[in-house]
Amino acid sequence: MTYFILQFLNGLQIGAIYALVALGYTMVYGIIKLINFAHGEIMMTAAYFIYFFMTLLDLPYFLAVILAIVFSVVLGVLIERIAYRRLRNASRLSALITAIAVSLFLQTLYAILFTPDPRAFPLTASSFPVLEIGEITLSSWTLITIVVAVIVMILLQLFVTRHKAGKAMLVVSEDLKGAYLMGIKVDRIVSMTFAIGSALAAIAAALYIVSYPQITPYMGALPGIKAFIAAVLGGIGLIPGAMLGGFLLGLVETMTRAYIPSSVAQLSEGIVFVILILVLLLKPAGLLGKSEREKV
Amino acid sequence: MPKTKVKSYGINLAIAAVVYLIIHMIFSNGMVSRTFVDLFTLCTIFSIAAVSLNLSTGLLGELCLGHAGFMSVGAYTSALITLSIDSPGNTPILFVSLIAGGLTAALSGIVVGIPAFRLRGDYLAITTLAFGEIVKVVMRSMKITGGGQPLTGISLDTTYTMGYWVLIITIIIIYTLIRSSHGRAILSIREDDIASEACGVAVTRYKLIAFSLSAFFAGVAGGLYAHYQGVLEPSFFDYNQSISFMVMVVLGGIGSLTGSVISAFFLTLLPEILRGLAVYRTLIYSTVLILLMLYRPEGLLGQKEISQRFFGNIFRRVREGPPPSSGVGGSSVIPQENIPVSGSAERNGDSTLRERTGTSSGTPEEPLERKWKGRR
Numbered sequence: 001m002t003y004f005i006l007q008f009l010n011g012l013q014i015g016a017i018y019a020l021v022a023l024g025y026t027m028v029y030g031i032i033k034l035i036n037f038a039h040g041e042i043m044m045t046a047a048y049f050i051y052f053f054m055t056l057l058d059l060p061y062f063l064a065v066i067l068a069i070v071f072s073v074v075l076g077v078l079i080e081r082i083a084y085r086r087l088r089n090a091s092r093l094s095a096l097i098t099a100i101a102v103s104l105f106l107q108t109l110y111a112i113l114f115t116p117d118p119r120a121f122p123l124t125a126s127s128f129p130v131l132e133i134g135e136i137t138l139s140s141w142t143l144i145t146i147v148v149a150v151i152v153m154i155l156l157q158l159f160v161t162r163h164k165a166g167k168a169m170l171v172v173s174e175d176l177k178g179a180y181l182m183g184i185k186v187d188r189i190v191s192m193t194f195a196i197g198s199a200l201a202a203i204a205a206a207l208y209i210v211s212y213p214q215i216t217p218y219m220g221a222l223p224g225i226k227a228f229i230a231a232v233l234g235g236i237g238l239i240p241g242a243m244l245g246g247f248l249l250g251l252v253e254t255m256t257r258a259y260i261p262s263s264v265a266q267l268s269e270g271i272v273f274v275i276l277i278l279v280l281l282l283k284p285a286g287l288l289g290k291s292e293r294e295k296v
Numbered sequence: 297m298p299k300t301k302v303k304s305y306g307i308n309l310a311i312a313a314v315v316y317l318i319i320h321m322i323f324s325n326g327m328v329s330r331t332f333v334d335l336f337t338l339c340t341i342f343s344i345a346a347v348s349l350n351l352s353t354g355l356l357g358e359l360c361l362g363h364a365g366f367m368s369v370g371a372y373t374s375a376l377i378t379l380s381i382d383s384p385g386n387t388p389i390l391f392v393s394l395i396a397g398g399l400t401a402a403l404s405g406i407v408v409g410i411p412a413f414r415l416r417g418d419y420l421a422i423t424t425l426a427f428g429e430i431v432k433v434v435m436r437s438m439k440i441t442g443g444g445q446p447l448t449g450i451s452l453d454t455t456y457t458m459g460y461w462v463l464i465i466t467i468i469i470i471y472t473l474i475r476s477s478h479g480r481a482i483l484s485i486r487e488d489d490i491a492s493e494a495c496g497v498a499v500t501r502y503k504l505i506a507f508s509l510s511a512f513f514a515g516v517a518g519g520l521y522a523h524y525q526g527v528l529e530p531s532f533f534d535y536n537q538s539i540s541f542m543v544m545v546v547l548g549g550i551g552s553l554t555g556s557v558i559s560a561f562f563l564t565l566l567p568e569i570l571r572g573l574a575v576y577r578t579l580i581y582s583t584v585l586i587l588l589m590l591y592r593p594e595g596l597l598g599q600k601e602i603s604q605r606f607f608g609n610i611f612r613r614v615r616e617g618p619p620p621s622s623g624v625g626g627s628s629v630i631p632q633e634n635i636p637v638s639g640s641a642e643r644n645g646d647s648t649l650r651e652r653t654g655t656s657s658g659t660p661e662e663p664l665e666r667k668w669k670g671r672r
Binding site for chain 1: 353357359361408410411412414415418419421422423425426427429430433434535539542546550575576578579581582583585586589590593
């Protein structure tokens with residue numbers, strides 16, 4: 001039982017990170033209907049930013065994270081500005097190919113600049129005090145991750161439902177043309193969405209690299225894809241969906257890894273992809289989504 | 297079939313045969329090194345993969361990010377068949393194994409396509425991406441495919457003759473399909489799936505047909521690759537390989553089969569020529585992709601095909617002077633058969649056609665429509 005609770009908390013921890021990344025995917029998809037493949041790479045660049053701020057400038061972790069968030073926001077907005085904005089009226093295929101190319105570009109650029117070798121992050125989960133609750137011993141970092149992620153999500157939800165700009169974002173995702181006619185500055189809202197998404201990805205990176213203290217140019221790819229699947233699982237375009245999907249995916253992944261016999265452990269890597277195909281087959285709109293007939 | 301069509305097909309086939317004879321003469325006389333001959337074979341294999349990807353991405357308009365996964369399925373199937381029969385150098389058996397590889401790849405294409413095509417949008421991209429990963433994991437964990445070890449001992453039966461003619465056959469089949477009524481249905485889905493559904497096109501069925509045919513040829517290319525390389529590793533057929541096929545398609549022209557062949561040859565030979573630039577290859581690829589999408593989204597060749605008519609038109613234009621630049625006046629110079637999709641609208645690029653068939657209603661909304669159209 002203690003094993004189960006421990007695995008459950010671990011699942012929530014990685015799920016919280018997936019959920020933060022998934023939010024970026026789902027908000028961008030909700031607004032401009034683009035799978036932003038470069039989103040995972042924003043997480044990767046944020047990890048490098050934090051690493052360099054801490055090792056080269058000797059900044060404390062917290063300050064490094066704040067700075068990395070700022071830099072990631074700038075990067076995310078720049079990507080949208082340079083690569084995506086001109087393609088907003090082009091075919092979907094062009095936009096998707098561009099997104100893939102941007103992701104590939106960032107990966108290779110970082111591999112050339114900083115070599116593809118993994119770098120060890122100076123701060124690890126073991127440097128946080130160990131908690132003992134009854135029979136369960138776990139790092140306090142696990143709880144910190146979950147709590148930070150949940151606070152960020154609550155703030156985001158408040159921003160979207162209460163603040164004017166957040167409401168404008170919802171309106172744009174509802175009907176871009178209509179929002180344009182209502183005098184909402186759509187371009188500014190799209191930039192804001194990319195900024196928020198990038199900030200969330202940077203926070204996710206900050207939480208991720210302490211648990212998995214290895215930084216490589218390719219570290220963003222797999223969590224990125226998994227986070228996208230989480231977004232699809234919860235219902236793409238829906239903010240609560242991304243949160244739910246992220247936590248669920250993290251739980252499923254950790255549980256299969258914990259309980260599946262090691263002889264088929266190889267197969268557990270593919271479990272998230274199987275989930276994706278199952279979701280598309282059984283409930284294509286996602287867990288929270290309503291399937292709507294497309295209007296002409 | 298109209299006479300002009302027969303004539304044009306005949307001429308192009310004759311050109312293909314002549315090109316083959318020239319290549320054969322050069323290669324069999326030992327005028328070029330063994331490495332170059334091998335490289336040529338690899339180019340033809342990658343061309344088949346690129347041409348087949350062009351069917352699903354360029355002609356059907358669905359982004360496929362797991363093309364290397366289909367290649368992997370075909371490669372392993374074909375290799376396991378020839379390994380179990382164990383008759384190196386037996387061409388008929390190789391052919392059977394290639395077709396079997398293609399069929400299993402097509403079957404997996406159908407399995408992937410059914411859930412993905414139930415939805416509009418970009419789900420095929422993400423599902424095929426997932427498929428590529430699953431194939432990699434499965435090939436690594438199954439005993440019969442080596443169980444984590446590379447599959448070795450496959451006879452090296454793929455010759456340049458084989459690669460060349462399979463490539464020609466692939467082009468012929470896809471080209472004739474696209475010019476048939478079924479092909480026009482596929483093209484109409486690319487232009488506007490809602491409109492074509494309203495016109496009675498069975499959208500999901502045609503998507504599945506085109507996509508599984510594309511997977512079939514990817515499987516055949518995989519089988520050829522297996523018997524070219526002799527060793528199969530699941531990690532070869534990864535995401536990056538799928539992306540490099542995508543670069544070939546986009547660079548050559550989305551919808552141009554011969555364009556894919558040219559860029560496949562170019563991009564396979566380029567790293568061999570510029571070995572020092574190997575590190576920067578992916579960086580260059582991605583930059584080229586972004587710039588192409590921003591400034592020439594239809595790719596270098598657009599939808600034009602390199603055929604005898606293409607050169608004929610160039611000669612005619614040189615003789616008669618440039619065609620009138622305004623409007624679609626060029627259509628009097630370029631005969632309809634030049635382009636797989638008929639009509640003059642395509643020549644002006646996708647956007648014009650989209651504008652015509654799009655939902656634009658009335659002039660006051662026009663600028664707004666142009667700004668946000670094409671995003672469903």
